[in-house]
Every structure is written in structure tokens, then in C-alpha cells.
Amino acid sequence: MAKYGKNPRAIAGLVRDAEVHRDVYVDPEVFELEMEHLFPNSWIYVGHASQLSKPGDFITANIGRQPVMASRHSDGSIHVFYNRCPHKGVKIASEPCGNTGKFFRCPYHAWSFKTDGSLLAIPLKKGYEGTGFTDTQASDGLSKIKNVVIYRDFIFARLSENGVAFEDYFGESLSTIDNMADRSPEGKLAVEAVPIRYMHTCNWKMLVENQTDTCHPMVAHESSAGTAIKVWQREQGNSTETPMAVQLYGPFMSPYEFYEQSGIRIWPNGHGHTGVANSIHSNYSDVEGYLGQMVAAYGEKRAHEILGEVRHNTVYFPNIMVKGAVQILRNFIPIAVDRTLVESWVYRLVGAPDKLYERALMYNRFINAPTSIVGHDDLEMYERAQEGLKTNGNQWVNLRRLYESGEEADVTAVINGTSERQMRNQFHAWAKFMTMDMKQDVDQPVEAAE
Amino acid sequence: MISENTITDFIYREAELLDTMQWQAWLDLFHPEARYWMPLEWQQQDPVLQPSLMYEDLLLMKVRVERLTGERTFSQKPKSRCHHLLQAPRIVACDPAAGVFKARTSYIYTETRGDTLERFSGWASHDLVQVGDDLKIMLKRIDLVNFDAPFGNIQLFM
Numbered sequence: 183m184a185k186y187g188k189n190p191r192a193i194a195g196l197v198r199d200a201e202v203h204r205d206v207y208v209d210p211e212v213f214e215l216e217m218e219h220l221f222p223n224s225w226i227y228v229g230h231a232s233q234l235s236k237p238g239d240f241i242t243a244n245i246g247r248q249p250v251m252a253s254r255h256s257d258g259s260i261h262v263f264y265n266r267c268p269h270k271g272v273k274i275a276s277e278p279c280g281n282t283g284k285f286f287r288c289p290y291h292a293w294s295f296k297t298d299g300s301l302l303a304i305p306l307k308k309g310y311e312g313t314g315f316t317d318t319q320a321s322d323g324l325s326k327i328k329n330v331v332i333y334r335d336f337i338f339a340r341l342s343e344n345g346v347a348f349e350d351y352f353g354e355s356l357s358t359i360d361n362m363a364d365r366s367p368e369g370k371l372a373v374e375a376v377p378i379r380y381m382h383t384c385n386w387k388m389l390v391e392n393q394t395d396t397c398h399p400m401v402a403h404e405s406s407a408g409t410a411i412k413v414w415q416r417e418q419g420n421s422t423e424t425p426m427a428v429q430l431y432g433p434f435m436s437p438y439e440f441y442e443q444s445g446i447r448i449w450p451n452g453h454g455h456t457g458v459a460n461s462i463h464s465n466y467s468d469v470e471g472y473l474g475q476m477v478a479a480y481g482e483k484r485a486h487e488i489l490g491e492v493r494h495n496t497v498y499f500p501n502i503m504v505k506g507a508v509q510i511l512r513n514f515i516p517i518a519v520d521r522t523l524v525e526s527w528v529y530r531l532v533g534a535p536d537k538l539y540e541r542a543l544m545y546n547r548f549i550n551a552p553t554s555i556v557g558h559d560d561l562e563m564y565e566r567a568q569e570g571l572k573t574n575g576n577q578w579v580n581l582r583r584l585y586e587s588g589e590e591a592d593v594t595a596v597i598n599g600t601s602e603r604q605m606r607n608q609f610h611a612w613a614k615f616m617t618m619d620m621k622q623d624v625d626q627p628v629e630a631a632e
Numbered sequence: 633m634i635s636e637n638t639i640t641d642f643i644y645r646e647a648e649l650l651d652t653m654q655w656q657a658w659l660d661l662f663h664p665e666a667r668y669w670m671p672l673e674w675q676q677q678d679p680v681l682q683p684s685l686m687y688e689d690l691l692l693m694k695v696r697v698e699r700l701t702g703e704r705t706f707s708q709k710p711k712s713r714c715h716h717l718l719q720a721p722r723i724v725a726c727d728p729a730a731g732v733f734k735a736r737t738s739y740i741y742t743e744t745r746g747d748t749l750e751r752f753s754g755w756a757s758h759d760l761v762q763v764g765d766d767l768k769i770m771l772k773r774i775d776l777v778n779f780d781a782p783f784g785n786i787q788l789f790m
Contacts, residue, residue, distance in 0.1 A: 375682055378672065378685070379780070379781070380784075382784075383784065402706070405702045405706065409695050409698050412698070413694050417694070524782075525782075536681055540681060543680075543681070547687065553686045553786045555699055559706065561784070562707035
């Protein structure tokens with residue numbers, strides 16, 4: 183039964199000050215509306231410009247469930263299109279990335295398009311003369327996504343023609359992307375390899391929330407990080423140097439007090455990050471030669487400023503997380519209400535020592551892979567929640583930790599690091615971007631959630 | 633004297649130890665400097681500066697094994713079980729004089745937990761060395777046929 187479509191008041195009713203109704207995670211209709219409203223109204227990560235280094239290079243992605251592609255044109259510009267032939271809808275690009283040469287060619291009827299998306303040629307063109315073809319959308323070529331912004335090589339797109347401008351949408355949160363790029367002595371990042379892909383049988387928002395959930399690591403990851411510490415203490419013998427692996431796992435077991443003081447910063451529109459004062463990434467061993475490179479590139483003061491910023495997880499609402507200190511981006515791609523594809527990308531710091539790339543790749547496979555013991559801990563919790571939320575006894579998820587009455591929405595603030603305020607911040611943004619283009623149908627009951 | 637049969641028997645024995653969850657006996661098959669590697673790319677050469685699903689030393693394998701039986705290992709409630717169906721190993725090298733022993737084994741691997749069952753296909757490559765009278769694993773490499781697909785949890789060892 184449709185309860186939420188054309189019913190923005192019912193959607194808004196799913197989000198209370200410090201609770202959310204379970205339908206945001208388990209109701210297929212709510213998921214459909216997210217695809218129809220939330221994802222098109224938001225700025226979504228498409229890919230990284232380093233994946234499009236030469237003319238003709240392309241990548242494919244999904245915005246919500248809609249296939250899109252980005253390409254590098256002969257003049258160096260980057261374009262983003264819907265990935266479908268304007269003729270019969272066939273996907274033009276079927277691979278995650280590649281080089282198409284001078285033009286795209288549909289494999290079905292050989293319609294071809296320049297790498298800026300414009301129509302190049304159609305076989306038997308005469309057959310379209312006098313048919314009114316030039317008045318159709320197909321004659322424009324690949325349907326272009328107009329709202330595209332490339333920020334420090336990160337390509338974002340917003341499908342809705344109208345909405346919040348990129349600068350207003352992200353605001354100061356872009357400082358995490360800045361910090362990640364600045365960590366290269368050349369100020370540049372590069373994607374050099376495929377992401378680690380991991381299928382989650384849970385709603386995508388559970389993953390996003392978990393990024394700033396600092397009260398779970400010492401509990402849920404006792405089995406992985408806790409065991410790693412225990413085994414190392416037993417096996418280390420006379421070893422004085424903690425292996426990179428133990429350095430990466432160990433801080434997950436930090437006590438509540440550590441996370442409390444390290445802080446959380448929230449920004450408008452649902453963005454926020456953990457690890458303000460310091461983070462689980464603060465105490466990794468120095469990599470030989472790196473600081474010297476950074477000082478040479480930026481000067482003493484600026485180099486220390488960049489490296490002193492060790493934010494933990496930055497959520498870019500709605501569905502990516504960036505980890506500047508270990509150069510990882512996780513993309514939480516919604517597939518269905520209870521199915522999420524997680525793609526975890528590593529960026530290489532251009533010009534920095536290999537050791538940093540080695541560490542980032544190691545972190546990614548330790549934490550973000552289907553073979554990762556930390557991942558196993560987390561996915562188990564999400565799956566149990568996806569099941570548990572089907573119960574009718576209590577239909578609300580509690581996000582009240584360190585809630586203060588009268589909390590303002592869409593503000594910038596630094597707060598106690600164990601607060602659930604960033605989750606509240608995300609859900610405020612969720613309701614906003616779900617309903618901003620949704621018209622109320624007067625026949626719909628308002629209290630659908632009950 | 634290590635023969636081709638010794639290598640084959642060793643590989644069957646290794647799979648049996650995994651299928652019967654004799655974890656400690658399985659770890660004992662590895663050389664202290666061994667690596668367990670699951671590449672993420674086709675014919676991958678570099679485990680360090682290219683992404684992998686797993687590239688672990690004995691310390692990390694011990695962590696995995698110990699975790700499997702931990703009281704607070706919630707992703708093992710209920711426990712996983714596994715089954716290895718191996719094709720006869722192809723001996724790539726059996727050179728006792730040089731101490732080089734290598735085999736490649738095509739397999740179908742099944743991992744099950746609760747009501748779910750997942751099946752994987754691929755090739756296991758064993759690089760073995762002789763230690764005393766025994767063979768030990770220096771490198772076990774697992775190449776999945778669909779290494780590039782998004783999997784759910786893989787909690788045991790292929």
C-alpha cells in the first residue's frame with residue numbers, strides 16, 4: 183500500500199528530533215522515493231578525474247539506480263551523461279572504465295556520439311528526413327547531466343535541474359577532500375586500481391550512520407581488533423616495532439574517553455566527521471622521506487598543518503565517506519531497500535613514497551573487504567538490524583545520545599565525539615532532500631508511519 | 633624424498649584440515665614467513681602496491697583463527713563451515729635438489745552459515761618448501777574466477 187508517495191508530511195513524520203521510524207530502512211516504497219527524490223536532489227560522487235586522464239577515457243557509475251557515464255572530451259573537458267542510447271535505451275558503456283577512442287558507438291544500431299555526448303552520425307540518416315526527428319530529444323545525442331562540478335578532481339553531479347548549488351550544498355565540508363589532496367606533495371591524487379567491492383544485505387543508510395558511530399568499535403570489533411592486539415602481545419617476543427597491521431587494527435579498541443575527546447564536527451546538509459582533535463589514524467609510524475617532501479612543497483608550517491589534520495571519517499551526505507589520512511573513499515551504492523554495494527577506493531598521493539600507498543591499500547583490505555574481519559563484525563550488525571527492524575513491538579530507532587532539546591539543524595558545530603548528533607544531522611538532511619520537490623497529495627493521510 | 637605424490641597428498645590434507653576445522657593443525661602447515669594471498673586483479677603480480685582481497689602473514693592468520701572461536705565473535709553465531717572440492721593438483725615444479733615445489737589446483741569452494749550457502753570457483757597455487765622431512769607452505773595464492781565481483785562475507789579460508 184502506497185503511504186509515502188506524494189506525501190511529504192508523512193515522510194517528514196518518519197524523522198523525529200532524535201528518533202527515526204524503521205520504515206526509512208525497511209520499507210520498499212521509501213526506498214523508491216529515495217531513488218526518485220533524495221538521490222536526484224543531492225550531489226552524488228561519480229568518479230575521479232584521474233580515471234579520465236586521456237581524451238576518450240570514460241567511466242560508468244550509478245546515481246541512485248540510474249546508470250550514468252563520464253567522459254574526457256578531445257578539448258580536455260569532462261562530461262557526464264545518462265548511460266543510454268537516445269534511440270532504444272541500450273547502455274552505451276558496459277564496463278567500469280575504458281577508452282572509446284574518438285567517439286562512442288552504440289552496439290545495437292551504430293548510432294554514434296562525440297565524447298562530449300553530441301550526436302555524430304546515424305546509419306541510413308535519410309530515413310529520418312522529414313520525420314520530425316530533429317524535434318526529438320534523441321537528436322541531441324546522449325542526455326547530458328547539466329549540474330556537474332569537479333572539485334579537486336572529484337566529480338560530483340546533481341540530476342535535478344533545480345536544487346542547492348554545489349558550494350552551498352557542501353560548504354566547509356570540502357576541507358576533508360582538500361586535506362586528502364594536500365597530503366600529496368604535488369596536491370594531486372590518482373586512482374590507480376580497482377576498488378574493493380563488498381555486497382551488504384542491508385539498507386544503505388545503516389552503513390552511512392556507522393561511519394560516525396564511535397560507540398561501536400570497542401564493542402563490535404572486540405572480536406577482530408581486540409584479538410589482533412591480544413595475539414600480537416602474545417607473539418611479539420622481543421620485537422620493538424609494532425607491525426603496520428597491528429598499528430591499523432589496534433586503535434579500534436580505544437576506550438570511550440578517547441572518542442569522547444576526539445570530537446565530532448557537523449556541517450549543514452547532513453555532512454560531518456569524526457576525529458576533530460585527533461583520531462584512530464593519529465599514531466601511525468612516520469614514513470621515511472615523506473615529511474621532507476611535504477616541507478619542501480608547502481613550507482614547515484603549512485606541511486605540519488596538513489599532516490596534523492587527521493580526521494577519522496567524513497560523511498558527505500548522502501552516500502560517501504572520505505578518510506583523508508589514509509586516502510580512502512567508500513561509496514555506499516543503493517541497490518534495493520535491503521541491498522547495498524560498497525565500493526572502497528584508494529587514492530595514491532602523487533609524488534609521495536610508495537609506503538603510504540601500501541598502507542592505504544592494506545587498510546582498505548583489512549577494513550573494507552568481504553574478506554575483512556572488521557567488515558564481518560559490521561555486516562553482522564547491519565544484517566541483524568535489517569531483520570530486527572521488522573518487529574512491530576517498537577518501530578523507532580533511537581538516536582538520542584547527547585541530544586539537547588532545541589538542537590538547531592543545518593549548523594556547523596564541534597561536539598562530544600560520542601554524540602549521535604551527526605546521525606540526527608543526516609536524517610534532518612534526509613527529510614529535507616526527500617521532500618524538497620515532493621508535492622502533497624491532499625487525499626493522503628499524514629500520519630502514515632503509525 | 634619428496635615426490636609429486638607427496639605434494640598432492642599435502643594439498644588434499646590441507647583442504648581436509650580446513651573442512652574439519654582443525655585450525656591449529658592447518659596453521660602448522662605454514663612456514664613462519666608464509667603469506668596467504670587472494671589477488672583482486674587478473675594475473676596480478678604485486679601484492680603490496682596493487683589491491684588484494686587478502687595478503688596476510690602468519691600473525692594475521694592466527695588472529696583470524698583465534699577470532700573464529702572468540703566468545704564475542706558475533707559473525708560466527710552461528711558458525712560457518714566449509715567444503716573444498718579439489719581437482720587433482722597439477723604439479724608445476726617438483727625439484728628436491730633446488731628445494732622448489734609448486735602446484736596449481738582447480739577448486740570449487742563452498743562456505744555455509746545458518747541458512748545461507750555461497751559457492752566460489754578458482755585456482756589455488758601452492759609454493760612449498762621442505763623443512764626437515766616435511767613440506768611447509770611459503771605462499772598460498774587463491775585466484776577466484778570472479779575476483780572482481782562484490783561478495784558478501786567470506787569468513788573462512790579457501
